[in-house]
Amino acid sequence: MRQAISAMQTGDEAQAVLLLQGLVEAYPDLLSPWLNLGILRLRTGQLESADAALQQALRLDPENPVARHQRAIVLRHQGRFKEALALYQALLAAHPDHALGHRNLGILYDLxxxxxxxxxxxxxxxxxxxxxxxxxxxxWIAELQRRIAAEDR
Known part of the structure; x- marks a missing residue:
């Protein structure tokens, strides 16, 4: 797993995918390889396989905040806004101080x-x-306040 994370951090995505694929095949009940494979697939724009990996991570740990957050981002990119909204809301209900969850839910609501x-x-x-x-x-806040004020006029 350390080698896969290192490869992800250095941008060697091909090596990271090989290592993570090997890990999910050898240890299908471990959360971390599925989660990191999903993150890597999202990073490279492979939304279908990112979603599949993140769904598997959530089957292993349905409450995992990182998996919820990453899958909500995938859903948003896929145009599945209602599903993304529900997942962000569930994430923030369980983890109200999840900063990136608030950021990305704000983006969903805004854009x-x-x-x-x-x-x-x-x-x-x-x-x-x-x-x-x-x-x-x-x-972002100043721009949004400006837009809201303009709409109220």
Whole structure:
């Protein structure tokens, strides 16, 4: 597993896939190889296989916040917005301080569901939870507030 993670971190995606495929075949009941294979497939735009790997990860651990979050991103990319919304909501109900869950739910509400008030709430929560990304989220919040104010006129 260490070699696969190292390959992912250095951008050697082909090696990482080979290693992870070997791990899921040899140890189909281990969560980490499925989860990392799903993340890698998402990163390379292979949404169908990313979804399959992440679904398997969720079968092994239905409450896993990383698997829920990554699968919700896959669903969003596939245009399956209602399913993504339900998965984000379940994630945040179980893990209300999951910063990236709030960020990505805000994106879903903002860019795909046209629900700016809901997006704003999640962008604000993300900003409160994520020190490293506050500058980026402040821009999103200001832009969204501007758009909401323009719509109210």
């Amino acid at each position: 795909y569901l046209n629900q700016p008030q809901q997006a704003l709430a999640h962008y604000r929560r993300y900003a409160a939870l994520s020190v490293d990304e506050q500058a980026e989220s402040r821009v």
